[in-house]
Amino acid sequence: MDLKPTKPLTGFIELLPAQQRCFDYCANRMQEVLKTAGYNRLDLPSIERAEVLTDKDNWDEIETQMYLFEKGDTKMGLRYDGTVGLSRYVAGHLNDLVFPFRAYQFAKNYRGERRQRGRYREFWQMDIDILGIENLSANYDAEIVATLLRVYDSVSEFVGGVKVKVGNRKFWNAMFEYLELDEKQSRELFILVDKRDKIPDFKDAVIEIIGDKKAEIIENIFDKGYKSFIGKSEKLDTAIREMDDFIETLQDMGVKNAEIDISVMRGHSYYTGIVFEFFSTKYPEMLALGGGGRYENLASKFSKTKIVGVGASVGVSRLLVPLMEENKIDLSQFENNVDVAVLVMGNQNARYSMNVVTKLRENGIATVSYLDADKKFKNQIEYADKIVARFAAIIGDDEVANKVVALKDMKSGEQKSMSVEDVIKTVKVK
Amino acid sequence: MDLKPTKPLTGFIELLPAQQRCFDYCANRMQEVLKTAGYNRLDLPSIERAEVLTDKDNWDEIETQMYLFEKGDTKMGLRYDGTVGLSRYVAGHLNDLVFPFRAYQFAKNYRGERRQRGRYREFWQMDIDILGIENLSANYDAEIVATLLRVYDSVSEFVGGVKVKVGNRKFWNAMFEYLELDEKQSRELFILVDKRDKIPDFKDAVIEIIGDKKAEIIENIFDKGYKSFIGKSEKLDTAIREMDDFIETLQDMGVKNAEIDISVMRGHSYYTGIVFEFFSTKYPEMLALGGGGRYENLASKFSKTKIVGVGASVGVSRLLVPLMEENKIDLSQFENNVDVAVLVMGNQNARYSMNVVTKLRENGIATVSYLDADKKFKNQIEYADKIVARFAAIIGDDEVANKVVALKDMKSGEQKSMSVEDVIKTVKVK
Numbered sequence: 040m041d042l043k044p045t046k047p048l049t050g051f052i053e054l055l056p057a058q059q060r061c062f063d064y065c066a067n068r069m070q071e072v073l074k075t076a077g078y079n080r081l082d083l084p085s086i087e088r089a090e091v092l093t094d095k096d097n098w099d100e101i102e103t104q105m106y107l108f109e110k111g112d113t114k115m116g117l118r119y120d121g122t123v124g125l126s127r128y129v130a131g132h133l134n135d136l137v138f139p140f141r142a143y144q145f146a147k148n149y150r151g152e153r154r155q156r157g158r159y160r161e162f163w164q165m166d167i168d169i170l171g172i173e174n175l176s177a178n179y180d181a182e183i184v185a186t187l188l189r190v191y192d193s194v195s196e197f198v199g200g201v202k203v204k205v206g207n208r209k210f211w212n213a214m215f216e217y218l219e220l221d222e223k224q225s226r227e228l229f230i231l232v233d234k235r236d237k238i239p240d241f242k243d244a245v246i247e248i249i250g251d252k253k254a255e256i257i258e259n260i261f262d263k264g265y266k267s268f269i270g271k272s273e274k275l276d277t278a279i280r281e282m283d284d285f286i287e288t289l290q291d292m293g294v295k296n297a298e299i300d301i302s303v304m305r306g307h308s309y310y311t312g313i314v315f316e317f318f319s320t321k322y323p324e325m326l327a328l329g330g331g332g333r334y335e336n337l338a339s340k341f342s343k344t345k346i347v348g349v350g351a352s353v354g355v356s357r358l359l360v361p362l363m364e365e366n367k368i369d370l371s372q373f374e375n376n377v378d379v380a381v382l383v384m385g386n387q388n389a390r391y392s393m394n395v396v397t398k399l400r401e402n403g404i405a406t407v408s409y410l411d412a413d414k415k416f417k418n419q420i421e422y423a424d425k426i427v428a429r430f431a432a433i434i435g436d437d438e439v440a441n442k443v444v445a446l447k448d449m450k451s452g453e454q455k456s457m458s459v460e461d462v463i464k465t466v467k468v469k
Numbered sequence: 470m471d472l473k474p475t476k477p478l479t480g481f482i483e484l485l486p487a488q489q490r491c492f493d494y495c496a497n498r499m500q501e502v503l504k505t506a507g508y509n510r511l512d513l514p515s516i517e518r519a520e521v522l523t524d525k526d527n528w529d530e531i532e533t534q535m536y537l538f539e540k541g542d543t544k545m546g547l548r549y550d551g552t553v554g555l556s557r558y559v560a561g562h563l564n565d566l567v568f569p570f571r572a573y574q575f576a577k578n579y580r581g582e583r584r585q586r587g588r589y590r591e592f593w594q595m596d597i598d599i600l601g602i603e604n605l606s607a608n609y610d611a612e613i614v615a616t617l618l619r620v621y622d623s624v625s626e627f628v629g630g631v632k633v634k635v636g637n638r639k640f641w642n643a644m645f646e647y648l649e650l651d652e653k654q655s656r657e658l659f660i661l662v663d664k665r666d667k668i669p670d671f672k673d674a675v676i677e678i679i680g681d682k683k684a685e686i687i688e689n690i691f692d693k694g695y696k697s698f699i700g701k702s703e704k705l706d707t708a709i710r711e712m713d714d715f716i717e718t719l720q721d722m723g724v725k726n727a728e729i730d731i732s733v734m735r736g737h738s739y740y741t742g743i744v745f746e747f748f749s750t751k752y753p754e755m756l757a758l759g760g761g762g763r764y765e766n767l768a769s770k771f772s773k774t775k776i777v778g779v780g781a782s783v784g785v786s787r788l789l790v791p792l793m794e795e796n797k798i799d800l801s802q803f804e805n806n807v808d809v810a811v812l813v814m815g816n817q818n819a820r821y822s823m824n825v826v827t828k829l830r831e832n833g834i835a836t837v838s839y840l841d842a843d844k845k846f847k848n849q850i851e852y853a854d855k856i857v858a859r860f861a862a863i864i865g866d867d868e869v870a871n872k873v874v875a876l877k878d879m880k881s882g883e884q885k886s887m888s889v890e891d892v893i894k895t896v897k898v899k
Contacts, residue, residue, distance in 0.1 A: 091473055147577075376504070
C-alpha cells in the first residue's frame with residue numbers, strides 16, 4: 040500500500056511541542072492584557088452561510104480567497120476574519136449585550152492566499168472591537184490602539200518592539216473629491232495606494248487611472264507630505280486635524296511609538312475613518328503585524344440598528360510562527376513540560392508508582408510515568424533525560440518495600456531516597 | 470435591502486459572554502489537569518487532504534458526515550476528530566518526538582450530523598493520546614482513564630460526577646470467532662451491538678443477520694452476563710481476564726466509579742482492545758461524554774513504523790453547552806468580568822481618565838472606561854451597573870483638579886474620593 044503524505048497542506052502550520060508551548064504562552068499573555076482591559080471573549084462559528092461571507096459591496100481581495108463549499112443544500116464557507124461573524128452576532132444579540140461592548144476573539148481564520156513569508160492559509164488571529172449604538176467617541180480609537188500596543192508589549196521579550204502607523208480614510212475620500220474622481224477611479228486608485236509598496240511602476244499606474252496632472256498631486260502627498268494639503272478643502276482639513284488630534288491623544292496616554300503614515304489604508308472596505316497598522320521595529324522586513332480602524336456601520340447587512348465601532352486584528356500566527364521557524368525565538372524555557380519522570384523497575388511495582396504519580400500531580404507537580412516497567416533502567420533514564428525532566432523518581436522493589444522513592448536530580452545527578460511527601464517538598468522548592 | 474439572518478447555521482454554537490467565560494474557565498481547568506500529567510498540547514490543522522480523512526477501510530458512520538470541498542485542484546476537508554491529524558503528525562515527526570509520547574489537542578471538530586441534544590456540527594473536543602513505538606504497556610490504558618476521570622472531576626462542581634464503563638473489542642472478536650461468523654456478519658453485528666440502546670427490535674435485527682440459535686447466544690451476553698462465557702474459548706477467556714485486570718488496576722489507583730459494560734464498543738474502526746466511555750451520573754439522560762480505547766496500529770496509512778497507543782476524546786461542547794442552554798449551570802460567578810468602570814464627566818477629562826485606566830490595568834485590575842464623556846452621569850452609572858462592575862471610578866473636573874477619583878462601591882453604594890494608588894489598594898483588598 041502506498042503511504043499517504045505526512046506533511047500538512049501547503050500554508051498550514053504545524054508546530055513541535057516546545058514551539059507550541061511558546062505559542063500558547065505568548066497567546067495567553069496577549070489575551071491576559073485584553074481580559075484586564077475588560078474585553079469579552081467571543082468564540083464564534085468557523086463556518087458561516089456563504090451569503091453572510093460574500094458581499095457584492097465587498098470590493099477587496101478577500102472575495103477570491105474564501106473557502107466556500109456546500110453541505111446538503113446549504114452554501115457555506117470558512118471565516119476569513121472575525122468581523123463578519125461579530126457583525127452577525129451583535130445584530131442578533133442587541134438586547135443581550137451592554138454597549139459600548141468590548142469583544143475579542145482568538146480564533147483560526149482561513150484564506151486561500153498565495154504563499155509568502157508570514158502568510159498562512161489557516162492562522163490564529165485576535166479580533167478586538169469596541170462597539171456602540173449610533174455613536175462612539177473617538178476616544179475609543181485611541182484606547183484600542185494603546186491597548187493593542189500593550190498586547191504586543193506583553194510578548195516583546197520574544198518578538199521585539201512594535202510601532203503603530205496611523206492613516207485616515209477620510210483623507211483619501213476628501214482627496215478623491217478634491218480631485219473630482221468618479222467612483223470607479225476612486226476605487227482603483229484606493230487599491231493602488233494600498234498596494235503602493237508592492238507596485239514598482241506606481242506612478243505610471245496612477246497616471247493610467249487619473250491622468251498626468253492629477254497623478255502629480257498624488258505624488259505630492261508622498262513627496263511633500265499630507266500637510267501640504269492644509270487649506271485645499273474643508274474636508275481635507277478636517278481629516279488632517281483628526282489624525283493630528285489622534286496622535287496627540289496617544290502621546291498624552293504615554294504612547295511614544297505612533298506616527299502618521301498617510302499611505303496606511305487597510306484593505307477592507309468597511310473602514311470609514313482612522314486606520315492604523317502595527318509594524319515590528321526589530322524585524323522591519325515583516326509584514327504588518329496587525330491593524331484596524333473605525334467603521335461607521337458594521338452590521339447594516341443584519342440590522343437596521345446602526346452599530347458603529349473601532350476594531351483591529353492581531354495576526355498571532357503571522358507574528359510568532361515565522362520567528363520560530365527561523366530560530367529567532369529562544370525556545371529553551373519551553374523545552375521542558377515535566378518536573379518529575381517516574382521510572383518503574385518491574386511491572387509488580389507499577390501500581391505503587393501510579394499512586395505516587397497521582398499524589399505528585401494532585402500537588403500541582405507536572406509528572407509523567409514510564410509505565411513500560413519491563414524496560415531496562417538505561418532506557419528509562421534515557422527517556423527522563425530526553426524529555427528534559429527536572430527529576431527522575433525511581434521505583435523498584437526496595438522503594439516499594441520501604442514506601443519511598445529514589446529521587447534523582449537530573450542536572451546534578453544527585454540521588455536520594457525519600458518519602459513522597461519529601462519529594463513534593465523538594466520539587467516545589469527548586 | 471433584505472437583512473441577512475443573524476442566527477448561526479443549525480448545529481453551530483454561539484454563547485453569550487458569561488456563558489463563554491464559564492466555558493473557558495472549565496476548559497482551562499480541564500487542560501490544567503492534562504498539563505500537570507505531562508501531556509504535550511498539539512494544535513493541528515483543521516483542514517486535511519481529503520485522501521487523509523477518507524478511508525475505504527473506515528466502515529463507521531463518519532464517512533457520511535465529513536465536510537469535504539475543493540480549493541484550486543486540491544480536495545480537502547475539515548477534521549472530524551483529532552486522531553487522523555495526530556497519526557499524520559506523529560508519522561511525520563518520529564525523530565522529533567520522545568516516546569512514549571503524551572499528546573493532547575483541544576480543538577474544534579466538524580461533523581454534518583443530524584441535530585440532536587448535545588450533538589453539534591462544530592464542537593470543541595479534547596483528544597488525549599499516549600503513543601509508543603511497537604509496544605505500549607497496558608498500564609497506560611489505566612493511567613489515561615484515571616487521568617480523564619480527574620479531568621472531569623476538575624469541573625464536577627458545574628457538571629456533576631462521571632462514571633466510566635469499560636468494554637473490550639477483543640471480547641467481541643473472540644465471540645464472532647466462537648460463533649463462526651463471516652466478516653460481513655461480524656461487521657453488521659458489531660454495528661448493531663454498538664447501537665443497541667437505540668434499536669427497539671434489537672433481537673429481531675440480530676436474528677436477521679446470524680439466525681435464531683446464534684442470536685440467543687448474543688442475548689445471553691446481556692441477560693446472563695459476559696462471565697457466563699468463561700471457559701467457552703481461550704480467546705474469550707483472555708479478553709475477559711483483560712477487562713477484569715483492567716478494573717482491578719483502576720481500583721488499586723483509587724478509581725471507584727469504573728464498571729464493565731460489555732456493550733461499550735466505541736464506533737471508530739481503529740480500536741483493537743480495551744475501550745471505555747464516560748457517562749454523567751448526575752444527568753443520566755446525557756449521551757456519552759467521551760471515551761476511547763487501545764489501538765494497535767495508528768499510523769499505518771502514513772508510516773511503516775508501528776505506532777501503538779491508547780487514546781480518548783472528551784466532548785467539551787457536548788458536556789457544557791446543553792447544561793448551560795438548559796440553565797443547569799449557575800453562571801452567577803461568570804456574570805462579571807470587570808473590577809472598575811471608569812466614568813468620565815466631560816471630554817476635557819478623557820485623557821486624565823485614560824491614564825487612570827492604564828494604571829489600574831497595569832496593576833492587574835480589570836478596568837473598562839466609558840469614554841463617551843458627553844453622556845449624562847445617569848447613563849454612565851447605568852452602564853457600570855449593567856456590566857456588574859464592582860466599582861465605578863468617577864472622574865469630573867474636581868477629580869482632575871485634585872488628582873483623585875471618586876470611587877463608588879457598586880454594591881454598598883458608598884463613595885469616597887481617593888488617589889489612584891488608594892483605588893488600587895481598595896480594589897485589590899476586596
